Amino acid sequence: MGPGRTDERKTTYREALREGLREAMRSDDRVFLMGEDVGRYGGCFGVSLGLLEEFGPERVRDTPLSESAFVGAGIGAALAGMRPIVEIMTVNFSLLALDQILNNAATLLHMSGGQLPVPLVIRMTTGAGRQLAAQHSHSLEGWYAHIPGIRVIAPATLEDARHMLAPALADPDPVLIFEHGVLYNASGELGPPAAAVDLDHAAVRRSGTDISLITYGGSLPKALMAADELAVDGISAEVVDLRTLRPLDGGTIAASVARTHRAVVVDEAWRTGSLAAEVSARIAEGSFYELDAPVERVCSAECPMPYARRLEEAALPQVTDIVAAAHRAVD
Amino acid sequence: MSPARETRTRKTSKTTEAPKTAKTPRASKSVRKSGKGASADRPGAAHRRDLLHAMLRIRRFEERCVELYSAAKIRGFVHLYIGEEAVAVGVNEALTADDAVVSTYREHGHALARGIPAEAVMAEMYGRTTGCSGGRGGSMHLFDANRRFYGGNAIVAGGIPLAAGLALADRMRGQPRVTCCFFGDGAFAEGEFHETANLAALWHLPLLLVCENNRYAMGTALERHEAQTDLALRAASYGMVSWAVDGMDAEAVETAAHRAAGGIRAGAGPHFLELRTYRFRAHSMYDPDRYRDKAEIERWKAQDPIERLTDRMRERGELDDKEPAEAERRIGDEVDQAVEAAEQAPEESSESLLRHVTSTPAEVS
Ligand SMILES: Cc1ncc(C[n+]2csc(CCOP(=O)(O)OP(=O)(O)O)c2C)c(N)n1
Numbered sequence: 239m240g241p242g243r244t245d246e247r248k249t250t251y252r253e254a255l256r257e258g259l260r261e262a263m264r265s266d267d268r269v270f271l272m273g274e275d276v277g278r279y280g281g282c283f284g285v286s287l288g289l290l291e292e293f294g295p296e297r298v299r300d301t302p303l304s305e306s307a308f309v310g311a312g313i314g315a316a317l318a319g320m321r322p323i324v325e326i327m328t329v330n331f332s333l334l335a336l337d338q339i340l341n342n343a344a345t346l347l348h349m350s351g352g353q354l355p356v357p358l359v360i361r362m363t364t365g366a367g368r369q370l371a372a373q374h375s376h377s378l379e380g381w382y383a384h385i386p387g388i389r390v391i392a393p394a395t396l397e398d399a400r401h402m403l404a405p406a407l408a409d410p411d412p413v414l415i416f417e418h419g420v421l422y423n424a425s426g427e428l429g430p431p432a433a434a435v436d437l438d439h440a441a442v443r444r445s446g447t448d449i450s451l452i453t454y455g456g457s458l459p460k461a462l463m464a465a466d467e468l469a470v471d472g473i474s475a476e477v478v479d480l481r482t483l484r485p486l487d488g489g490t491i492a493a494s495v496a497r498t499h500r501a502v503v504v505d506e507a508w509r510t511g512s513l514a515a516e517v518s519a520r521i522a523e524g525s526f527y528e529l530d531a532p533v534e535r536v537c538s539a540e541c542p543m544p545y546a547r548r549l550e551e552a553a554l555p556q557v558t559d560i561v562a563a564a565h566r567a568v569d
Numbered sequence: 570m571s572p573a574r575e576t577r578t579r580k581t582s583k584t585t586e587a588p589k590t591a592k593t594p595r596a597s598k599s600v601r602k603s604g605k606g607a608s609a610d611r612p613g614a615a616h617r618r619d620l621l622h623a624m625l626r627i628r629r630f631e632e633r634c635v636e637l638y639s640a641a642k643i644r645g646f647v648h649l650y651i652g653e654e655a656v657a658v659g660v661n662e663a664l665t666a667d668d669a670v671v672s673t674y675r676e677h678g679h680a681l682a683r684g685i686p687a688e689a690v691m692a693e694m695y696g697r698t699t700g701c702s703g704g705r706g707g708s709m710h711l712f713d714a715n716r717r718f719y720g721g722n723a724i725v726a727g728g729i730p731l732a733a734g735l736a737l738a739d740r741m742r743g744q745p746r747v748t749c750c751f752f753g754d755g756a757f758a759e760g761e762f763h764e765t766a767n768l769a770a771l772w773h774l775p776l777l778l779v780c781e782n783n784r785y786a787m788g789t790a791l792e793r794h795e796a797q798t799d800l801a802l803r804a805a806s807y808g809m810v811s812w813a814v815d816g817m818d819a820e821a822v823e824t825a826a827h828r829a830a831g832g833i834r835a836g837a838g839p840h841f842l843e844l845r846t847y848r849f850r851a852h853s854m855y856d857p858d859r860y861r862d863k864a865e866i867e868r869w870k871a872q873d874p875i876e877r878l879t880d881r882m883r884e885r886g887e888l889d890d891k892e893p894a895e896a897e898r899r900i901g902d903e904v905d906q907a908v909e910a911a912e913q914a915p916e917e918s919s920e921s922l923l924r925h926v927t928s929t930p931a932e933v934s
């Protein structure tokens with residue numbers, strides 16, 4: 239057992255991610271972690287704390303501030319048979335590596351006629367809620383979910399934080415993992431590894447009969463709280479956690495809507511051209527005749543994320559917004 | 570695991586902008602004199618003949634591409650290497666089958682020199698199933714995983730970080746291989762080059778950075794896109810061994826490349842070669858070439874790498890009179906066959922459109 243090993247039962251989202259990393263590096267020496275401040279500093283959000291001590295600087299590599307170069311280096315190392323995990327501090331910074339992610343990672347397999355799969359994992363923080371203002375708070379995972387050739391996942395629970403990395407590393411193609419910043423300190427009991435931890439399916443986190451709240455990542459806790467409140471009002475809400483944003487599990491969405499006949503899509507990104515728009519369109523295309531009410535969307539206000547607490551709260555989807563949207567659909 | 574860090578010295582010397590004579594410029598001469606083993610490796614007449622034929626093969630292949638483009642057999646962006654053949658051919662001499670190559674959209678020469686069959690390259694330009702990228706890449710995206718030829722990258726400088734990653738994997742596993750990355754002078758202005766140069770030097774990566782300085786990035790001349798035009802000097806500032814070499818002289822290129830690859834294999838970290846060269850044709854088939862002085866083009870054409878090597882061999886009595894005709898015939902036959910095979914090859918069925926988007930077909934999207 240290395241230093242910093244955590245209790246398997248009582249844990250946090252951050253520790254669960256770290257445990258996943260530790261397990262991956264112990265079980266496969268092709269796996270290494272690289273990114274800005276992942277080593278000595280312990281990761282800008284503390285996820286990789288202690289890994290440098292256990293695995294050394296070759297496998298826990300601090301990089302210069304060169305997002306494009308180290309993401310591209312991850313792609314090259316993956317092509318050469320390694321299993322790199324690249325950490326980008328936040329999704330806003332990933333834009334400096336967008337060229338490598340889109341034009342190389344997502345494209346090489348097809349452009350080479352199937353010769354060059356890129357088994358790369360990229361982790362990054364996303365989302366608002368910590369008063370970090372307009373250059374550290376956006377939710378751009380929906381942009382990445384637009385791109386064919388990559389898989390996009392968003393662990394929202396301790397179990398997924400702990401167990402999604404292994405299948406991500408086993409995927410022969412690039413996988414982007416979005417970790418919502420407000421989830422890092424989420425704590426609770428970590429259940430035994432569920433057989434259901436796969437990267438293909440959404441999960442019904444709470445069953446219900448009157449309305450489907452469809453969400454992912456940092457909005458999942460809000461949707462669950464909204465379901466609690468709705469229950470008090472006599473409305474039985476089902477909560478669907480998308481988990482994988484690309485490819486979307488349309489089957490689970492359709493099955494839920496077929497049970498509840500109403501849907502609210504909750505997405506912390508901007509509404510226009512969002513993943514929420516995609517989910518809504520799929521419901522309209524595939525479940526139109528199941529619907530008893532128009533699909534509702536709860537998204538962030540269409541402005542750069544402001545700093546002031548009151549403004550940030552006003553910009554973000556809140557539990558009350560979800561409850562209100564559900565009432566509009568049901569009443 | 571880190572090998573002793575070598576003292577990095579700047580070993581660049583000036584070549585004239587447009588060399589006026591066929592004389593080997595100073596940079597390469599000094600390389601040759603001081604290079605360990607270089608005199609033992611000094612190419613003999615037979616080797617020179619191979620270099621000559623390799624350049625001629627690329628030249629004739631591309632001349633045929635021009636005809637096929639005019640006949641609308643080949644479409645898309647096509648960037649010709651004509652004039653720059655000494656670079657691909659000379660550098661390739663320093664690489665083994667285990668090494669890796671990353672290239673740009675101007676890569677017909679690199680691909681052919683690397684050993685991708687002319688048939689597979691031609692078929693790719695025809696967009697056929699038998700093309701080296703299954704018809705999905707075209708002229709700008711030639712790939713061959715078995716020959717460790719990683720493209721064919723049409724984002725200026727976009728292949729450079731990837732090349733560093735290939736080199737990183739070798740270094741982490743202690744494999745004494747070289748990753749060779751070709752890019753242009755225009756790429757030198759991109760952040761991806763500078764980020765990667767720093768990273769490669771910092772991590773002592775076994776990376777050979779080959780800058781094909783043909784003095785233009787599309788229509789923008791070197792002096793109009795670089796504040797300091799001595800690229801080898803600037804590369805040296807990252808702590809890399811760096812030389813400027815006459816890129817119109819295949820032997821000089823080969824000697825420099827051998828020396829650089831030798832240094833990399835010995836653990837001295839990344840090396841940078843600035844190869845001063847020139848493209849005789851327009852940037853691409855779309856380019857009316859309005860930005861260059863005709864006299865300048867003619868001056869450089871006088872340095873044609875194929876003619877220079879031919880002249881050198883003639884002077885030394887290394888070429889008999891019927892030899893060039895024989896080589897031309899052999900190469901002509903090969904190109905004819907490549908075209909013929911591409912004409913006959915099946916087109917990829919549109920049913921296969923979504924193949925290779927992901928390794929396993931997604932059940933949902
Ligand atoms: C990032 C990017 N910007 C612009 C272009 C358009 N473009 C294609 S080639 C080229 C010039 C590049 O010049 P250089 O690197 O010197 O290579 P050369 O074409 O001379 O071989 C430009 C601007 C591109 N493909 N990628």
Ligand SMILES: [Mg+2]
Pocket residue numbers: 753754755781782783784785786787
């Ligand atoms: Mg150029």
